[in-house]
Amino acid sequence: MTEYGRGPGSEPWHPEDPLYGEQGWGGQQSAHGQNQYGGQQPYPQDPYAQQQPQDPYAQQPPQDPYAQQHYQQQPAYGVPQDPYAHPQPQPQQPQYNNGGWDAGQQPASTPYEAQQADPYGGPQVGYGETHDYYGTPEAYPPPQPPGRREAVAEQAPTQNPDWDPEVQPEETHPFFTGADDRDDNDNDDEHDDDSRESRRGGRGGNERRGGKGKKKSRNGLACLVVSLVLAGGLGGVVYVGYTYWQKQFGAAPDYSGTGSGSVEVEIPKGALGNKIGNILKEKGVVKSVDAFVAAQTENPKGNSIQAGVYLLHEKMSAAEAVKMMVDPNSQNLLVIPEGYRNVTIYEMVDKKLDLKKGTTKGIATSEASDLGLPDWAINDKDIKDPLEGFLYPAAYPVTKETKPETILKKMVSRANEEYDKLDLEGTAKKYKLDGPWQVLTVASLVQAEGLTHDDFRKMAEVVYNRLEPDNTVTNRKLEFDSAFNYLTNQSKIKISTSEIRSNPDPYNTYYHAGLPPGPISNPGEEALRATLNPTGDGWMFFISLDGKKTDFTKTAAEHERLNKKFREQHGLD
Missing domain, CATH: 3.30.1490.480 (Endolytic murein transglycosylase)
Known part of the structure; x- marks a missing residue:
């Protein structure tokens, strides 16, 4: 549709148009009753006063031969002939009849039927068929009303036979080209005027806009400033985005090397x-x-x-x-091995904390009741150290500021935790012992006498069998060398019979029947669990001939044969 609401062709000038009758459509106003194209008007009155204009695109008799000639003169009004237009069949248009469009109806016959063809159309292809010179992209637009011709003439581009619609026009605005629309010097005035005239579609006149002496660099500087501002803004956005990405998804801050x-x-x-x-x-x-x-x-x-x-x-x-x-x-740890006695552990603490020898033992003796021992712990006069068995074997962290009582409390606390996991009360009842204290004592003996983990359960059975009331082989004496070594604070394998059987110390199990007064070491987890679950094979005796392997026997005869061999190897009487 055109801007007048019509189809792609031009329509006869409507009498109701406010520009109807304006001079200049044909160079002069036709006389009353005279056809403006040279033909005699069959009626003396004004043909537009009573008759409605006809659709120039309906099937009509042949064209007025002067119509084409008239259009060819249109370049005088700013609408040049398109030499490249090709005839195109024109689609059927709605009919303009009785003051409006009525599609599909032919207007009534008028005296102008012989001239109803498009006055601007080309040669007829056939009867009632015309070429549309305005319906293709290559054609020029239809003629404009008289009041708009001057504007069209100024805006019409100069015909350029080399123009290629596929090539993008070159940008000429000074902001993008960097050229100032002011003249650089007098030598460029004529060239600039011609260029401006060409760009304006042929408008004449050498309009020199002044400003001589102003450099073209003004617009270039403006472009540079704008570019810097945009680059700075973009850089800020990029920095903020990168910082956010690093914070959310980037690698965490870290040092390098071993420090x-x-x-x-x-x-x-x-x-x-x-x-x-x-x-x-x-x-x-x-x-x-x-x-x-x-x-x-x-x-x-x-x-x-x-x-x-x-x-x-x-x-x-x-x-x-x-x-x-x-x-x-x-790790800066104080590691307590399984089976160590308290006296050895005290020395280890002194050394670890750079304390005077005997400092930790003195604190253990004076503050034993304040270090967290359980209620079932016994502090009998015969017990050499009430903390024996409660310095649980483990690794304890210490610092230079750690105090002896602090580390001792940690060991006792750890022992309580481990012992609470075990059914010491039930085991005591099962094997006729006097509470958890004696169960812990058995575990300390198992830990001290066993050489390997495989020995622990057998060793626990030996203890329980010898403690039986009906044991007539050893008369409920345990006869463990480890208990004698504890009381003498030594670790010997070669102990004479006379020495071991003559010492009346309560911890001497060769001299006294039953268990010693308290634990003789700090047992580990395996010795404790073996004490709760001994073997049931009837083991009664054990001996190690080489200090690396333990031989278990069930009868005194078997044990005596191994014992004799042991004495011979070590030269004992």
């Missing part, structure tokens, strides 16, 4: 990845908690980090920190 110096870090019991990472960060070991958690996750042994005190380095990578923490050698 330097020495840092003592204590990890409490039950601490997991985040808590461990926080402790290490506060101590200056790692740079961020996230880096440590990531390194712990990547390390196959990362979940094996235990409570304890670790000797690490300052400003070390999270991966190196995890690597050191899973290595037991990096």
